[in-house]
Amino acid sequence: MKNSLGWTVASALSLLVSGAVAEKAVAAGWKAVTGKPAPREEDQVLSYRLGEVVAFAVISGAVMTLTRQLTLRQAAKIHARRSGDVPGAGEAPALEA
Template identity: 35%
Template sequence: MPDKGELGWRLVAGAAAFGAGFVARKAITIGWKRAIGKEPPTNPESPEVALTEAIAWAVVMGVGMEVARLLATRAAANRWHKSTGELPSALRSAADKAKSVAS
């Protein structure tokens, strides 16, 4: 059973990742429209979508979403550290975890 701190961190990190994903999807879609000049594929798996377009959309969306999640989680971890004085246990290095167990 996770402790309150771990549960709190999971909620904060999840909310940050969700918000970042929402904003990133909108931004990526707008960027695609400007760069390509048309709407991104709504169903890249469809044979009616060119394979190159489907792959390009998958790569752009995958990288964009992961970068947004990473940045949001790091920002949330920095705020967590400033407010609690320590990183969430899920983000601490093995050496830091060993120190806290020994204390």
């Protein structure tokens, strides 16, 4: 089943907003724990130890992935409730959590 334009727009907007919120949350958490800003810019990354950069990458990746999945699940529930069209219906079955 082809995705509707409404679902495409809703999912894209919700992912953009949740990604920005997750990025801010990770940066604030990193600063609270380490006392240093999150390593983002090239000149900042060079001043951090390798372990710090790896830890930040793992943490931020995990938070972003979890945020993306939870956001899409909630957006799909809302879209299905409003339109009666379940995004992803007819595709490969999802794993139940």
